[in-house]
Amino acid sequence: MSATVRSDLVLSHAVITADVTANFDDIDIEAWLKNLPTHEYQRCAPGDHKAAGYTVDDDGTPMSINIEMIGSGLVIQQYRYEVASPHYCKMVSISDVLSPAGWTTTQVIWELGIEQLEGDQLRYVNTVTSHPTEDFLKFIADKGQTYEEAAAARQKASGQHCEIETPHYAASIVAYANAHPRSAAS
Template identity: 35%
Template sequence: MKLLAESTCKAIINAPLERIDLTEWLFSLKDSEYQACSSDHIVAGNSIADNGKRMSINVEQIAGNLLIQHYVEEVSQRDHCMVQSISDSITATGKTKLHIVWELKIKKLNNTTCEFSNHVAVNSTPDFINLLESLKITDYKLVTNEMLQNLVKHNTEETPLFAKNIEEKALKEIWL
């Protein structure tokens, strides 16, 4: 497994840390709320993985790449949520899989303000390497540079909108 691209974006949430629960936010995010956080977002839902852990299922299309993500919870804390997915990736050049790690964190800045961090890391899988080899692509930098640009653009769009959604729910005291 090789890291292909990663991006971290941050945004301010004007709500006390004690009113926020990132894990509950992620696993209760409504489809319409997910769609409102990026023009790339198509659908979101929740399920239970075979191992009994919660799963966030997201579908998005980034730069022509249709991604079907099956994020399984790995870290489930109020201020830190990490999920991982072996995601289906469908493009004009073929269907493959990517290993994606999505990590959300909150850091208290003062009694009424927090910093939200949205980190996404995209890793290769054997399927992905096989697809590149079948396409006679040997210069991975071309692929990873484009992937990085698309990831940063997407993360830059969704992070402040995720933060706003979290802030609205925190101020309504949803998680108290």
Template identity: 35%
Template sequence: MNDMEIIDSSFSAVINAPIDRIDIPEWCFSLPEKDYQACSPAHIAAGFTTAPDGRRMSINVEVIGGSLMVQHYVETLAKKDHLILESASDIFTPTGRTTLHIKWELSVRAIDGQRCEFTNHVVSTATDEFRSFLDRQGIPFDVFRAQRAPMSIAHNKGETPLFAASIERAALRK
């Protein structure tokens, strides 16, 4: 863990579909809002657009640990079996607005001809703006990290099997 890292969380779940039927970027950038909401009680809204450089962007809105987050996930790697998205996410707290950097990595690997293992990996790191935000309030970063990490990890653990089920449904519709 580096001195700016808040969490590094990874969970896996089985997808009962062959790997050649799975296309994670297609799933991610066409996921209906109701399906996104069904993957966690913390999920509020999802939409899609493009970044200024033309790369696809997924906009996700959720509440974790009482803070509203608006994530602007831009694809940095897009393969059928592996998607990496990075976001300068806006965080709205009772004491103001700030940002975090989040790297969201989704991948699948074949278990056998009919099943895959899906992995949902999230790494969040503090921006300089966020560190200043905590400093202005007199909150030590380690104290914030200790309080935030369990909530973020629980969120990832809860959404992973539901994302896997959604990807499975999309794969089996093909």
């Protein structure tokens, strides 16, 4: 999908962490994302997360497809993997958003990382940044909403959503690591 992204404007930005205990070498966020079943995705944000899947884009780039509610908007994310590794993934999506006022688009950047604090004490870092597209700016202007109003609403909704999903993502990543230990394959 082609869209003009306004990377100079930030609709929302959230960085939420959750501490977990696991063998750092067993963590594989890339494999977790590519094998995340819909029902596990739903458990990570009950009521908000609707479906998840894995595919590739026309050029072969791996993609994670996520459908979720953020505030009053149904968001269909087609995340392309920009960086994919066991301890860090950066995903970028031009996301379709169905709001009560109709359809628009935004860019969403989702970064998932794990840091080793000490021994098996780890910190999962969930970072979500959203930028408007030109389509989004026209959409809100046509509806009589200012950018500041739209950004404040998106920041609140996205921040609350990330607070719910982050500890669940962290626990799910650890459960996946325990069920599929990378150290056993070495």
